[in-house]
Amino acid sequence: MNNKGAGEGGRSLLKQLCAVRPVDPQESAGASRLKQVLGPWALTSIGLGATIGTGIFVLTGQVAATQSGPAITLSLLIAAFGSMLAALCYSEFAAFLPVPGSAYRYTYATLGEALAWFIGWNLLLEYAISASTVAVSWSAYVVNLLGDAHIHLPAALVNAPLRLDAHEHLVRSGALINLPAALIVLAMTWVLYVGVSESARANTLMVTLKVAIIVIVVIAGLKYVDPANFHPYIPPNTGHFGHFGISGVLQGAGIIFFSYVGFDTASTMALEARNPQRDLPLGILGALAISAVLYIAMSSVLVGLVPFHELNVAAPVAVAIDRHPQLAWLSWPVKVGVIVGMTSVILTSLLGQPRILLSMADDGLLPDSMARCHPRFKTPHVSTIITGLGAALIAAIFPLEVLADLVSIGILLAFGVVCLGVLVLRRTRPDVHRPFRVPWAPVTCTLGFVVCCGLTLTLSNGTWVRLLVWTIIGMSIYGIYGFRHSRLRR
Secondary structure, eight states, X not given: OHHHHHHHHHHHHHHHHTOOOOOOTTOOTTGGGSOOOBOHHHHHHHHHHHHSSHIIIIIHHHHIIIIIGGGHHHHHHHHHHHHHHHHHHHHHHHHHOOOTTHHHHHHHTTTOHHHXXXXXXXXXXXXXXXXXXXXXXHHHHHHHHHHHTTOOOOGXXXXXXXXXXXXXXXXXXXXXXXXXXXXXXXXXXXXXXXXXXXXXXXXXHHHHHHHHHHHHHHHHHHTTOOGGGGSSSSOOOOSSTTSSHHHHHHHHHHHHXXXXXXXXXXXXXXXXXXXXXXXXXXXXXHHHHHHHHHHHHHHXXXXXXXXXXXXXXSOHHHHHHHTOGGGHHHHHHHHHHHHHXXXXXXXXXXXXXXXXXXXXXXXXXXXXXXXXXXXXXXXXXXXXXXXXXXXXXXXXXXXXXXXXXXXXXXHHHHHHHHHHHHHHHHHHOTTSOOSSOOTTHHHHHHHHHHHHHHHHTTSOHXXXXXXXXXHHHHHHHIIIIIHHHOTTTO
């Protein structure tokens, strides 16, 4: 009898963990709290703002130097292919379920509450830590530019106090704090606090500038590309998995996947879009297409200007330009453009996370305070402040290589689950009108799931350990608070 009772209790618990939030295509809970001011270009610009930053200005050089060599372009193509599959799935969800929360909300509607919490918790890695990652790169470029003007800041105040040693263990670096990285995060948090329309306008200006800079660098640099720098295209493996060879190309794709996460930010702005059913798919797919072309063009020129093994620096674009006296006229404008471009990435990364926290709080999985919106500015001000303070602290302490890998594994898992979610909802709710439909859904969604989850297996053991620790912390919070306060369960 006791065994029977225990079995029924276990099944009841599993049923509660797998509880699905009903799909309501007309759902717009909380829309009056936020301003509906964003059109298709603004959403595309937000996606580009979150996408074109550290990936194109920093990670392309570092991945080329340590993982894939000149085949960085192949790594980018693999990552773009996986992102495209996920973007199509995001577009279907976003068009018929225009609610904040992105992959978290889509998972809740298809695969259950516990997995939705896991995805929402991992989206913190995408947004808050993405902002921290870009802020670290921003700091490196600012220090480089100030150095050109013979202004030298104390090394102890512009570097992370922690670093990875040869065994991927975190050790002290001797520095005190990365102060510029923390300050830029706090400044962008204030911009987001005062309004989304103001933030969108500032972002559009910055996106226009950085796209123009990338196009200028590509066109001007083509003349000085040395074809010899592309040989061998895939350098031989060094004897370690992920260091050149095919394994390096695949691991490079897994790391560089972080570069394409920005289109997901557009989906978090559902309640601030004027016509979400039409404009969200345009913003998601438009941002991905434009960024993929720019990434591949820029990385091709970068490894053509400088031997790939010299690009393992914090500011590889600046190094490539400085190596060619004929491009000296580009040095200052490019560095300023890169800094402005990265500022927009920090802004848009910090834009998405508060909306996910708002959605989770609306569902009762987080305290109600996370869902509060400012009566004047119509922004989720409490969750914006918490996100900004957390991101600033992380940017001040951790080095780039730790943060980039964590962002990649978090978003790869989220993308894979969204691909699976489309298939589930096609079976459970075939009657729902879908303004946008994934073409050849069984093939596209299955392939997207396999590619995204498969790339996580190429990432380092240290990244998996850090993800495990992060997951244990997150599931503990869910068990202590979220499970007990879930509005769906009540």
